[in-house]
Amino acid sequence: MQEITKRASETRGRIARGTLKLVTVAFVCASLCGCMGSGFGLMDSGVDSNVTTQSTGAKKNSDTASDEATIRNAVSSADLGKLKGDPLPWANTDTGSAGVVSAISQTQAGELTCRDFTTTSHSFNGIAKYRGTTCLTPAGDWKLVNFEKVI
Numbered sequence: 001m002q003e004i005t006k007r008a009s010e011t012r013g014r015i016a017r018g019t020l021k022l023v024t025v026a027f028v029c030a031s032l033c034g035c036m037g038s039g040f041g042l043m044d045s046g047v048d049s050n051v052t053t054q055s056t057g058a059k060k061n062s063d064t065a066s067d068e069a070t071i072r073n074a075v076s077s078a079d080l081g082k083l084k085g086d087p088l089p090w091a092n093t094d095t096g097s098a099g100v101v102s103a104i105s106q107t108q109a110g111e112l113t114c115r116d117f118t119t120t121s122h123s124f125n126g127i128a129k130y131r132g133t134t135c136l137t138p139a140g141d142w143k144l145v146n147f148e149k150v151i
Contacts (some may be wrong), residue, residue, distance in 0.1 A: 063095045068147055069123060073132045074143075075104055075117045076142035090119070097123040112136070114145070 074090040083104065091098040099120040106115050114135040121128050132147040 002130055063097070063123075066094050067092050067097045067123070069133075071099070071101070071117075071119055071121075071130075071132065071147075072142055072144045074130075075101060075115050075119075075134050076136075078104055078115075080106060081106060095123065097121055111138070118150075 070092040086099040101119040105116045116133050119130050129150040134142050134144045137143050
């Protein structure tokens, strides 16, 4: 009689070596496919050169002008008699900035009425303190004549 079965230890060794070879070959093939593919390089013709990007600094000027207008409107529309030195909050929904006007004083020079103020601004750029002056023009509009950051 001839034995046609093999021991389990002999079978496991062959399967393990065969599986290892198969996994190695599959890994090498998969790695080489990525190297030979096209369309993912930086210099390929598939790059869209019409797409441009811009830093957020370019929007700063319009945001600053919008915040200044909001502050001017808050200061010019404040009823100083009712305010009695209390802080005056302001918020700009267009830019997400907000702050508090901590002091407003009104001066009269002839027919020119001006309001000096101190305010804070809380925005994406951080928190800053400003001093400014807004004056009533002969046409009846308030104009921001001075607005500077306090260091």
